[in-house]
Amino acid sequence: MKEKCTEPGCDNVILIGMPGAGKSTLGIVLAKILNYNFVDADLVIQNQCDKTLQKLLDACGPDGFIEMENQVLSDMDFQRTVVATGGSAVYSAAAMEHLRSIGRVVYLKISFDQLRERLCDFQDRGVVLRKGISMSLRELYDERRPLYEMYADITVDVNDLSITAAARKVASALQ
Numbered sequence: 001m002k003e004k005c006t007e008p009g010c011d012n013v014i015l016i017g018m019p020g021a022g023k024s025t026l027g028i029v030l031a032k033i034l035n036y037n038f039v040d041a042d043l044v045i046q047n048q049c050d051k052t053l054q055k056l057l058d059a060c061g062p063d064g065f066i067e068m069e070n071q072v073l074s075d076m077d078f079q080r081t082v083v084a085t086g087g088s089a090v091y092s093a094a095a096m097e098h099l100r101s102i103g104r105v106v107y108l109k110i111s112f113d114q115l116r117e118r119l120c121d122f123q124d125r126g127v128v129l130r131k132g133i134s135m136s137l138r139e140l141y142d143e144r145r146p147l148y149e150m151y152a153d154i155t156v157d158v159n160d161l162s163i164t165a166a167a168r169k170v171a172s173a174l175q
Ligand SMILES: Nc1ncnc2c1ncn2[C@@H]1O[C@H](COP(=O)(O)OP(=O)(O)OP(=O)(O)O)[C@@H](O)[C@H]1O
Pocket: 017, 018, 019, 020, 021, 022, 023, 024, 025, 026, 042, 084, 085, 086, 087, 088, 118, 158, 161, 162, 163, 166
């Protein structure tokens, strides 16, 4: 298997996973543990478009949002940075290939039950539902899980862990 590059420019940590898996909350704790910077891709998108994610989703629809997210993620260029992606990042193949080239991709894995607990309001939470608003949470989970698995360099099961414990587990998986 090809060794992953860990030189400056490809020493980043890219968090992927279901909405609510903890990419944003855990990401900042992880960045402190690693002495890295932290970037939340969702905030970069909001800043660049000057609109909230929900407004962007309403205005552009799922396909338009994915296209915009693809563009923002594909332009990312950092060093020693933990990047929390949005849960929908894995719909953008070009973006994921780029992110894999600038760092290690860590999949924060949660069970369907844990996703359901954290996302009880998912139809109003700004989640990309490619099959429309009638899409169930189960369908969302089943559609995305293989994509997260496909792009992951490292998978960390974060079920039933506090945010700090999960961040520590990711940090040791990266060693
Ligand atoms: N390990 C955890 N234990 C308990 N609650 C958690 C844990 N991780 C995250 N949460 C809670 O779940 C909610 C969503 O977390 P967060 O925003 O970090 O998810 P995310 O993966 O960034 O989602 P998105 O893809 O929508 O950006 C928050 O309220 C957060 O406090």
